[in-house]
Amino acid sequence: MSRSDVLVDADWVQAHLGDPGLVLVEVDEDTSAYDKGHIKGAVKIDWKKDLQDPVRRDFVDRPGFEALLSERGISNDDTVIVYGGNNNWFAAYAYWYFKLYGHQNVKLLDGGRKKWELDSREMVTEIPQRAATSYHAQEQDRAIRALRDDVVAAIGNLNLVDVRSPDEYTGRLLAPAHLPQEQAQRPGHVPTAKNVPWSKAAQDDGTFKSDQALRALYADESGLDFAKDTIAYCRIGERSAHTWFVLHELLDQPNVKNYDGSWTEYGSLVGVPIEVGDAK
């Protein structure tokens, strides 16, 4: 797979607005962002309300995902372009989620909402009307999703990549610094995990660095062994979806999983090993 199969730039999107068979999807955590303005024709998916089970901590099940996409007017044959705020964290998460349920043709808008805004491109408040479809999802592809036991088993065996900031990795902060720091989890990281912050893969405007720079970052500077399988995690699994996208989609690493439970699960588990401070 090449970069152009998984990533489109803002000029491309601008030139293809309104194309049949193309659906723009904005995915944010703060969905008021979409309501204030979005790319013309884009539909909204709410990271929490639409993609998370309202009771259990897990995703909506397959029928739930089918109902969501059918209602939003997305069909199996559509090319879905996802974009969002927070440097595409939640858009990368949605991309991974669409792949998890087997949607074939999905791409990420490079730089997401931020690049679009910094370019002063047009945003509208008009909500598009799309006819409902009958979407069919596949069973979840567990090859790209890690659960807690996979992570414990990976300690000392596979590549574990902690993509949070160095301050969260060492235990100095428990959450990104725009969030209050009063959390239930123990601070620290999974032993043997390497800290490669997601932000090292992106420029300030949110676009991804070149394949060459990314390969150098993970293989040379961070010492990831590309011959081994990899599990990426962060705090709740969206920043690590960003890194999953880099490793699996841009750099074509075959076995990369995103651990969506991430630190809010691992840091609350009883009896698992935790390391604090710098990498040992």
Add this chain to the structure above:
Amino acid sequence: MSDAEQAGASGCGAPAGGIKVTAGVGNQAVVQGHVTRAGTPVPTGYARLLNSDGEFVAEVPLGEDGGFTFYAAPGSWTLRVLAPGGVRAEQVVSAESGKIIELEMAV
């Protein structure tokens, strides 16, 4: 539970302007402020917090009033602002536990 705690428990993203300090600062080390151009708030843009090594720590889209709020730890941080038109501004700030540091960034 405060709004801030709820947001922190459920998500990881930043709402525009960040999460305002509502129920007292407690022992948090808060850095907040506003971005203005010729005295007028800049509502479209981003505030980014970097640690003392220059590494990304967090980012929020600016609020309608050009505002931003971060919950840091005691120590030195850099606040970087990005806005349309290639606008960029930086300021070094020292955060302290139990205090709100107020910044005014003119771009």
